[in-house]
Amino acid sequence: MLDADERRRADAFRRVANRALFVAAHVERRRILARYLDGTDAAGLRFRVGPHGKPSLDGAALDLRFNLAHTDGLVLVAVGLGVEVGVDGERRSDRPVDDALLDVAFAPEERAAVRALDEPARRRAFFATWARREAYLKALGVGLTIPVEEAAVSVDPDAPATVVRPWREARARFALVDLPVGDEWAAALAVEAQPGAPPIAPRLFLVA
Numbered sequence: 001m002l003d004a005d006e007r008r009r010a011d012a013f014r015r016v017a018n019r020a021l022f023v024a025a026h027v028e029r030r031r032i033l034a035r036y037l038d039g040t041d042a043a044g045l046r047f048r049v050g051p052h053g054k055p056s057l058d059g060a061a062l063d064l065r066f067n068l069a070h071t072d073g074l075v076l077v078a079v080g081l082g083v084e085v086g087v088d089g090e091r092r093s094d095r096p097v098d099d100a101l102l103d104v105a106f107a108p109e110e111r112a113a114v115r116a117l118d119e120p121a122r123r124r125a126f127f128a129t130w131a132r133r134e135a136y137l138k139a140l141g142v143g144l145t146i147p148v149e150e151a152a153v154s155v156d157p158d159a160p161a162t163v164v165r166p167w168r169e170a171r172a173r174f175a176l177v178d179l180p181v182g183d184e185w186a187a188a189l190a191v192e193a194q195p196g197a198p199p200i201a202p203r204l205f206l207v208a
Contacts, residue, residue: 001027001030001042001043002026002027002030003046003047005047006026010022010023010026021072021075022070024070024075025068025075027042028075028077029066029068030045032066033045033057033066033079036062036079037060037061037062037064038061040061045057045060046059052142053143054067054143062081063081063082064079064080065079065082065083065084066078066079066080066085067085067086067087067139069087069088069089069134069135069138069187070089071089071090071091072091073091073184074089074091074181074184074185074187076088076089076181076187080191083192083194084139084140084172084191084192085192086135086136086137086138086139086140086190087135087138087179087188087190088131088133088134088138088188089131089179089181089185089186090127090185090186091185092127093127094123095123096119096122097114097122097126099115102114102115102126105130105133105148106129106133106148107148107149107150107151107152108149108152109152109164109165110129110133110152110153113125113155113156114126114155124157124186125155125157127157127186128157128186128188129154129155130186131178131187132153132154132161132176132178133151133153134188135188136151136153136163136174136176136190139174139190139192140170146167150167150168151163151165151166151167152165154176160177160178161176161177161178162175163175172192173193174190174193176190177189
């Protein structure tokens, strides 16, 4: 079902488990998008890639925007009609938060807020922030190409997810929501939001 580029990327994984996860994620992405396109052959979908690596559909009848995330045990596919979306999931770890990773991956206010917490609250905040940041940057379509200090998200995992400081070059406003995918992972969804639009209420579908 995968095209030549997807197969090439799958073959680049040395670990069989990582290769299998990549294949499963990309096959499921094709199946989900095909459902929205009224039975279009999933294997026949064509993709083009933006300047920072974000894929989009080529020649589809609907203006579907989508994003894919996969981590150990979890695959997330987000789909929006005419609005950009970004999704991310991170498997939680019991290891202490790495201060060096905080310095290179988080904005200054995010670092300060996470470091102000004691364990295990610090770990929960770290993974929630990571997933929210990634979802927002993926929705923007810039990935990790912008300096970390140029955008910030909320840190408290028990409070609503928000974009605290939007990227100054963003052409649209984005809303964030945490996804209830189980205690093993932190996950978030970012959706392009129109002015005056109601809060995000994503429809979640579980695919075994």
